[in-house]
Structure formats: structure tokens, C-alpha cells
Amino acid sequence: MQVTVLRCAGRVLTRFLTHHLRPYRGPLVLLVLLQLVQTAATLLLPTLNARIIDNGVLRGDSAYIWNTGLTMLGVAAVQILTSSGAVLVSARMSAGLGRDLRARVFGKVMSLSARELDRIGTPSLITRTVNDVQQVQNVVMTTSDVAVSAVIMCAGGVVLALVQDVPVALFLLALVVVVVVGLVLALRRLSPFYEAMQNHLDRINHLLRERITGVRVIRAFVRDAHESARFDATNRALHDTASRVGRIMATVPVMVITAMNVLTVGIIWFSGHRIDDGTMQLGALVALLSYITLIVVAIIMAVLVFAEAPRAAVSAARVNEVLQAESSTAEPVRPITPTAMTGHLELRGATFGYPGAEKPVLRDIDLVARAGETVAILGSTGSGKSTLLALALRLYDVTGGRVLVNGVDVRDLPASALHTIVGHVPQRAHLFSGTIASNLRYGREDATDDELWHALEIAQAAEFVRPLGLNAPTTQAGSTLSGGQRQRLAIARTLVRRPEIYLLDDCFSALDPRTGARLLAALERELADATILLVSQRIRTVETASRIVVLEDGRIAGSGTHAELIGTNRTYREIAFSQPAGGTVR
Known part of the structure; x- marks a missing residue:
């Protein structure tokens, strides 16, 4: 059941963003290009570092060290500039999407009949216009910041590791597959909890609105303790659900870092023997360890994105429900203007x-x-x-x-x-x-x-x-x-x-x-x-x-x-x- 919910939520989020990001196709293309250049520069640095060690330090070639070092500085400068540009484009695009969604939801709410407003409810409409739109905006920000670079960095890191040393890189690839499968299994459990959290937020908004407007009645009948208990029950339910999400999320970084630390120790032990017998160079080991770090960073970045995706998918579905709602008092297809009578x-x-x-x-x-x-x-x-x-x-x-x-x-x-x-x-x-x-x-x-x-x-x-x-x-x-x-x-x-x-x-x-x-x-x-x-x-x-x-x-x-x-x-x-x-x- 949870798998079905997650897949449906993912499809809803994908369709939702595909539709509403159409006006931002230009910034999206620019963002992908910037992240491609940034990630390529990041992946190139360990290889250049390995060459400095093998061809410069071990051979005592100072000129090679200086030349390659200057190349690394240039690559790092490109990396910084493209990274800054990508963050700027991503921030402007996500902020623009949030603005557009809030305007569309507000406009739709203004066009709905009392029947639809009663069905969805005022507190829920407030939550959807503010909190749910913000969740979608946040996932666009994080996804556009790291999704492309994380995928390229992980795939590129594995490919370049294979270039450095095939046997060691195969161990790395196998562990990456195991970690990714574990992450998918953990994240599948999150979607129902995120949906429950948004429903609890609706309920809290409803209670707050009702209690604030009725505060004089509550005090007149000395029902403060009763109403506080009702609010605390809903607030506690939200806290418990958020805590369960936190516990699931807490296991993810531990799992990733533990797996990568075990891999690092294994690679150092295995590579040490191969360096001793001359079948592997020291620079290759240093590069492999750098790629392991980059892959760990890429996976953790992907975790941050995919952890937000189920909640954003739930929010996107709730926002989409408002946007797709048809007013039962829709404008007439062939309107008639009265002319014969007045005040009748x-x-x-x-x-x-x-x-x-x-x-x-x-x-x-x-x-x-x-x-x-x-x-x-x-x-x-x-x-x-x-x-x-x-x-x-x-x-x-x-x-x-x-x-x-x-x-x-x-x-x-x-x-x-x-x-x-x-x-x-x-x-x-x-x-x-x-x-x-x-x-x-x-x-x-x-x-x-x-x-x-x-x-x-x-x-x-x-x-x-x-x-x-x-x-x-x-x-x-x-x-x-x-x-x-x-x-x-x-x-x-x-x-x-x-x-x-x-x-x-x-x-x-x-x-x-x-x-x-x-x-x-x-x-x-x-x-x-x-x-x-x-x-x-x-x-x-x-x-x-x-x-x-x-x-x-x-x-x-x-x-x-x-x-x-x-x-x-x-x-x-x-x-x-x-x-x-x-x-x-x-």
C-alpha cells in the first residue's frame, strides 16, 4: 500500500511540476548547464590531484606540479562561479514558482462557490495556500540545487573510479547499489506520514481559527482547560508523526556514512597490498578516496531531496485539488444580459x-x-x-x-x-x-x-x-x-x-x-x-x-x-x- 501511495504521489509531483514549470524552461536549461559544468569541474579535481602525486611529487617534477596546480585553481574558480550562478538561478526560479502558485490558488479560491469552499474548508485552504505551496517551493529549490549535480556526481564518480582502478571501483559500485536500494526502502515509508502531518496542520489551523474567534465564549464558560486539552491532543499527534519521520530520516545518514566508512577501510587495506606489488599507483588510491567522498556527498544530497519529495508530493496533490476544483456555480457558456425588467x-x-x-x-x-x-x-x-x-x-x-x-x-x-x-x-x-x-x-x-x-x-x-x-x-x-x-x-x-x-x-x-x-x-x-x-x-x-x-x-x-x-x-x-x-x- 505504501509503495502504491509513494508511486502515485511521485507521479502527481512530476506532472504538477512539469506543468507549472513550463514558464521557467529557459532558467531550467541554464540551471542544468551550470550544474553540468560545476559537477564536471568537481569530478576533474581528484584526477588532477592524482596526476600531481604520481607524475609530480613522486618524480620530483616541480614544473609539472606548478602547471597542474594552476590548472586546478582555474577549475576550482569555474566550479565556484557556476555553483554560485546555479544557486542564484534556482532561488529565483523557485521563488517565482511559489509566487505563481499562491496567485493561482488565491484566484481559484475566489472563483469557487460556497459549496466547494464548505467542502474543502477555510483552515485547509489557508494551509494549502501558504504551507503546501511553500513545501512545493522548497522541493523545487533543493531539487534544482542538487538533483542534477548529485546524479552526475554519483555516476561520474563511479565512472572515473573505474578509470583509476577497475577492481576497487567495482566494490564501490556494488556498495552504491546497496545503499541506494536501502534508501528507497526507507523513503517509501515516509509518504503516509507526510500526508498525516499536513492533515494535522489543517486541524491545528481549524482549532486556532475557531478558538481565536470564540475566545470570549470560551472564557465566559470557563472552558479554557477543555479547549487547551483539545489543542494539545492535535498538537501532540502532529509532534508524534513528525518524530516518526525524524526517526526514519535519522537512520539514513548513519547508514550511508557507515557503509562508506567500511568501504574506505576496505579499499585502503586492499589497495595497500596492490601498491606494494606495483599493480596500483598511490595517486590512484588518493583519487579513489576523493571519489568515495564525492559519492557520499552526492548520496546525502539526494537523500535530502528525496526525503522532501514525499511531503512535497502530498502538498502538490492538495494544491492541485484546489486548482482542479470546478465551481458548481461556474460562469455560463452563453451568458445572457437582462434588458426588459429592473429590480425583479x-x-x-x-x-x-x-x-x-x-x-x-x-x-x-x-x-x-x-x-x-x-x-x-x-x-x-x-x-x-x-x-x-x-x-x-x-x-x-x-x-x-x-x-x-x-x-x-x-x-x-x-x-x-x-x-x-x-x-x-x-x-x-x-x-x-x-x-x-x-x-x-x-x-x-x-x-x-x-x-x-x-x-x-x-x-x-x-x-x-x-x-x-x-x-x-x-x-x-x-x-x-x-x-x-x-x-x-x-x-x-x-x-x-x-x-x-x-x-x-x-x-x-x-x-x-x-x-x-x-x-x-x-x-x-x-x-x-x-x-x-x-x-x-x-x-x-x-x-x-x-x-x-x-x-x-x-x-x-x-x-x-x-x-x-x-x-x-x-x-x-x-x-x-x-x-x-x-x-x-x-
Whole structure:
């Protein structure tokens, strides 16, 4: 099983690098040439050294020693220059590959639907974009640095050893084969452990993200020790897996060095007798010992590369899974641009179920919202209110029925056209690091300051923004602002865009009733010609809507005005009378 995993991982890594290194074919060719020259120079030095000993030192020929010594200096200079050039080319190529992969993964993530994002998971996407790409970049760096030179050095060392002395070189060749087989057997065990390590990293990212965002709840319920124990268990699993990898890797250098030391002793003993009887020269022995050292270095370099290869193969497969993912809300092949209607949203028999769910979240939803209408969606938790808005935004595609915007199925609309028509304000308002102005201009960069202030006035946010100014800094997620302030800024941001259809997903939940009432009244005046779909659990928020749709267990349980539903719809009446002054008709 491990052999199959390793072979599959190796094929994935090879195909992955072959595809993504195509833009770097020029640097790759230059790198191979530099390493060929560098390795040839390295292999030439022991032979020149052997000649100095046999033809210069033993014969007392000073001129030969000087001439050959100067040649060795020139070869060493070439070796240094080509080695430095190879490292520089390798570093730039691997850094460029890492940059390209991160950009491609980021671009792909931005194009995926909510279904694919849910399937892979946010923590895993972060790990794949940062850690997995880094693993691939590292293996390209180490491989391009040493792989070519290690192979040539090992093969060339054996060939030149044969030139020096065939019987001794055959012993060397046999031992090299034994060591390489041992290395392959040891490295086959690593791939499953590397895959487990990456999965543990995903889990740690998930735990960290969840605990950091929920730290107030953890402290409020005094669950610090419990959460620490959960984190420690995953952290310990990662540590144990990494330790097993370390133990396997620790045996490799010991095996290589021990084998080569035994070989060196054997060669010295065997060659000593042959030098005594005149069948071998002293320079040949010195050269053979140098080639043994070079071969040991080459094998250790190869070990470093191949030890990283299984982990990089796992990372490449994980990155490739993201890059090959197909969005379930892909752009239409033949897009249609709506022209006949404005502000018209319709769901015809819309049905939707999340993958793996026992039953659909929404079933046979028929709903029409027209320009100038405020349609409120009311229902208990889990009734499908937010999912309905997600279908209108095409974050998910319906599993049955249709969703139409301005008479066109959203699956036939380009995403840019859909999101120009439809604006969305989520319950959990998200602000980006920057300034208040940069966040308000997020959907329309050419908006003037006057337009920003007008949107802030409508959203009841001007009062707290004015003392700060439009250039006041905002932190990631707007953590320095209250929940109500973030919601009002998110509403203002959508107002700046001026879409035809507004999807307001319980975005008044953090506002006090008075502020919420003022904001809703201002929106109805400002957006008299627009279409508003308002999701809320508050009767006071929805009671003035043109029409209220009651959702229950994924179906429409009633539709009408507040006055109509309070007298005819049991679900609406129960919700109304469970809230303060909820049953009063205004």
C-alpha cells in the first residue's frame, strides 16, 4: 500500500511540476548547464590531484606540479562561479514558482462557490495556500540545487573510479547499489506520514481559527482547560508523526556514512597490498578516496531531496485539488444580459439541499419581488431564510426549480452582471483592514465623499463616523467597532453601490429597536424604486413591509401583510406574540 501511495504521489509531483514549470524552461536549461559544468569541474579535481602525486611529487617534477596546480585553481574558480550562478538561478526560479502558485490558488479560491469552499474548508485552504505551496517551493529549490549535480556526481564518480582502478571501483559500485536500494526502502515509508502531518496542520489551523474567534465564549464558560486539552491532543499527534519521520530520516545518514566508512577501510587495506606489488599507483588510491567522498556527498544530497519529495508530493496533490476544483456555480457558456425588467427577483419551485443533508433546506419555493416592494422573510432558526438569499446571490445553485433576476435565470447571468444588480448585506458584517472610506468604496471605487456621507446618513452611521472622519482606520473584521456599527457600515457600503435589488440578511440584529426603526424608514424612503428582500426574526422590523413571507421547515407557510398574517397564520402569530408588542397592528 505504501509503495502504491509513494508511486502515485511521485507521479502527481512530476506532472504538477512539469506543468507549472513550463514558464521557467529557459532558467531550467541554464540551471542544468551550470550544474553540468560545476559537477564536471568537481569530478576533474581528484584526477588532477592524482596526476600531481604520481607524475609530480613522486618524480620530483616541480614544473609539472606548478602547471597542474594552476590548472586546478582555474577549475576550482569555474566550479565556484557556476555553483554560485546555479544557486542564484534556482532561488529565483523557485521563488517565482511559489509566487505563481499562491496567485493561482488565491484566484481559484475566489472563483469557487460556497459549496466547494464548505467542502474543502477555510483552515485547509489557508494551509494549502501558504504551507503546501511553500513545501512545493522548497522541493523545487533543493531539487534544482542538487538533483542534477548529485546524479552526475554519483555516476561520474563511479565512472572515473573505474578509470583509476577497475577492481576497487567495482566494490564501490556494488556498495552504491546497496545503499541506494536501502534508501528507497526507507523513503517509501515516509509518504503516509507526510500526508498525516499536513492533515494535522489543517486541524491545528481549524482549532486556532475557531478558538481565536470564540475566545470570549470560551472564557465566559470557563472552558479554557477543555479547549487547551483539545489543542494539545492535535498538537501532540502532529509532534508524534513528525518524530516518526525524524526517526526514519535519522537512520539514513548513519547508514550511508557507515557503509562508506567500511568501504574506505576496505579499499585502503586492499589497495595497500596492490601498491606494494606495483599493480596500483598511490595517486590512484588518493583519487579513489576523493571519489568515495564525492559519492557520499552526492548520496546525502539526494537523500535530502528525496526525503522532501514525499511531503512535497502530498502538498502538490492538495494544491492541485484546489486548482482542479470546478465551481458548481461556474460562469455560463452563453451568458445572457437582462434588458426588459429592473429590480425583479423570482423563485420558481426553488428547491435546495446541502450535500449530505437528509432533506432539502428549501422546498418548492415560489416567490416574486418587484421594484418598489419590500418583501420580508420571517421564520424560526433553520427555516432556510439565509439560504434563500444565498440562492438569489448564486452562492449556491438550486437543486430544483429556478431563480430568475430581471427575467433571466441566474445560471445564465455573468457573475459581474448579477452582482451589479443584486446587493447583499450579511448579518455578520465584515469590514476589511484599511479606512472607513476604503470599505465604503469597496463596491464602487469612484464614489465621491458626498456620496459616502449620504449613504452613512441613510444607514444611521454618520453620527459615529463624523467625529472619526472617513479616513479613520479600520482593523481586520472591524474589531474596534461594535456589532451595530459594523452592520450600519455594511449597509452604507451596499447603498454606495446602488444595486437594483437589496438582500438584507438580518442585518438589523445588533441594532437597538429605535435605531433599527429609523434605519428601516430611511431605507424605504431612499429605495422607493428598488427591491428589498429583508430577512429578520423581529416582528417590529418586518411589520411595515409590503409583503411578509413566513418560512417553516423549508416551505412557505404564509404570505401577506402584518395585519393579514396576525389573524390567519398560526406560525406568524406565535412569533409575533412571543415578542414585546409584537401583535399590535400599527
